[in-house]
Amino acid sequence: MRKTVEEYIENQKSPQKEILRRLREIFLKTLETSEENVGWGVVIFGGGKFYIVALKDRVHVGFAITGLDKDEIKLFEGSGKTMRHIKVGFRLANRTAPELLQ
Numbered sequence: 001m002r003k004t005v006e007e008y009i010e011n012q013k014s015p016q017k018e019i020l021r022r023l024r025e026i027f028l029k030t031l032e033t034s035e036e037n038v039g040w041g042v043v044i045f046g047g048g049k050f051y052i053v054a055l056k057d058r059v060h061v062g063f064a065i066t067g068l069d070k071d072e073i074k075l076f077e078g079s080g081k082t083m084r085h086i087k088v089g090f091r092l093a094n095r096t097a098p099e100l101l102q
Contacts, residue, residue, distance in 0.1 A: 003038045016054035019088055023052045023061060051083075060085040 003011075009020045020043070027045045028036070034046045042053035042062075051062040062085040065073050076084030 005036050005038055005043050008038050008043055012054040016059055019059045020052055020054055023059065023088070027052070059088040061088060 005024070009017055009024065012020060024036070024043065027034070027050065031045055031050075036043060036045050038044070039048060040051075042051045044051045049064040051060075053060050053062070062083050063076060064082060065076065065080075065084050066082055073084060076086060078084040
């Protein structure tokens with residue numbers, strides 16, 4: 001049985017659950033025509049160009065880096081050839097969407 005996005009988020013512990021909810025809201029507002037799914041065990045947007053995932057002590061937001069230059073890629077963490085991420089810590093759990101983007 002395949003999980004829905006809602007099931008994935010609701011199965012997470014706090015504060016990851018709340019962070020995922022806020023990030024999902026940002027993605028859905030920003031990528032209005034983008035489809036969301038659960039794939040590779042994470043929530044994906046834009047056909048896999050973006051993802052959000054809950055980890056033990058943080059949440060990662062992943063981005064496809066195809067087409068970015070080296071300076072742009074340096075803005076992200078990780079060493080993947082096609083995807084990199086940023087970490088969202090727990091201190092951001094109660095922030096609003098605009099505050100998360102600053």
